[in-house]
Amino acid sequence: MYVVKSPLSDADLKAVADALQGALVDLIDLSLVAKQVHWNVVGPRFRSIHLQLDEVVDSARLHSDAVAERASTLGVSPDGRAATVAAKSGIGATPEGWVKDTDAVKTLVDALGAVITRMRERVATTADPDPVSQDILIGITADLEKHHWMFQAENG
Template identity: 70%
Template structure:
């Protein structure tokens, strides 16, 4: 079996590979917790928050594929297995059972915030060594920050 080889130096590849692995784990878990919340939300804002959660799921899934393919491109095998995600996520577990809409929104603000903080840490590590992977992480962070803002606005006032 042949192995995909990157043109990046080994030290750079180690930094970028770890960042991409972490990003993949967080994005997969974000899609899972958003979908779990989507299925269990109740309350007067059910429909709007329900649909907003699907937007987060779509964003996380699309970006997880981009991250996995960037990783594979560099010769770093992507790992989205359940055990890997569970062991490496930065997101708290969602509550079990029904969630009131306001509680669900607070949970998503916290979940998105946790992922954004970790993405920005990865940007600091990857930026100086690989601008292509940095660009991928910038786009992810931009989209997650928009969702974070929208969920915060949902409970404002």
């Protein structure tokens, strides 16, 4: 079996690996939540919210790949399996069935807020042990905060 040697100490690697794994889980779940709502949103603002949801899906998928590849680079096997995501995500339950446009916005504001809170903790956790991973997490957090702002603006 091939194992990648990490440039980090064992203790630092554990902290960074946990941060990256947590980010991966939250980003995968965020993409799933946004896509579920995308398929089911209804109401007068359907089109704009439908399109905006796909932007979140695309961002979350892109960022989850960057996080998983950073973990692999450090010698940590990323775990994006459905059971892992379901057990470890910080995002609450997603509405079932059709979702009124105003409820869709609230769902995304809440989901993004939960992920951002956890991402900011991960930014702090990775500051000393691995500024490279921290930089990746900072960029992701900035992008998520932009989406969060845009969905909050939907509520007027």
